[in-house]
Amino acid sequence: MTQWSTQTKVGWIVAVAWAALLPVLALVVPVGTEITSGSDGVETTRHLTLAQAEGISGVLTVAVPLLLVLLAGGAMAARASWGLPVGWTLFGLLAAANLLALMSVGIAVIPVTVALLVALVGRSSPTRRGAPAPGTRA
Numbered sequence: 001m002t003q004w005s006t007q008t009k010v011g012w013i014v015a016v017a018w019a020a021l022l023p024v025l026a027l028v029v030p031v032g033t034e035i036t037s038g039s040d041g042v043e044t045t046r047h048l049t050l051a052q053a054e055g056i057s058g059v060l061t062v063a064v065p066l067l068l069v070l071l072a073g074g075a076m077a078a079r080a081s082w083g084l085p086v087g088w089t090l091f092g093l094l095a096a097a098n099l100l101a102l103m104s105v106g107i108a109v110i111p112v113t114v115a116l117l118v119a120l121v122g123r124s125s126p127t128r129r130g131a132p133a134p135g136t137r138a
Contacts, residue, residue: 011119012073019066019112026050026062062105065112068094072116076123084124091116
């Protein structure tokens with residue numbers, strides 16, 4: 001991570017922080033409502049968090065972006081030639097998951113995806129890897 005540009009560091013840190021926040025939000029933010037009727041005819045309304053509504057599988061589902069961001073960060077940090085292609089592939093998986101989940105929790109994952117994109121673009125830039133910028137002399 002010492003060779004990363006400021007853009008890459010900030011993008012990756014924001015992606016990790018936001019992705020780590022998602023499982024916490026799944027535990028505390030109400031996302032649904034449950035209405036029950038008692039035998040006396042009184043209706044009771046209860047607001048449910050994702051964890052209450054879906055159980056541990058709901059929390060694990062919103063933790064997947066964190067796993068993808070951590071794996072992408074590890075791939076970006078690798079000095080091997082496979083690092084950036086793996087990072088971009090993980091970004092593609094995250095973006096595809098956003099599209100599939102857009103009607104539910106996908107909207108909350110968009111900032112993670114954008115921050116990871118910023119980090120990958122900063123890491124992939126030729127000027128960041130020591131190559132001269134276009135139009136400059138070597």
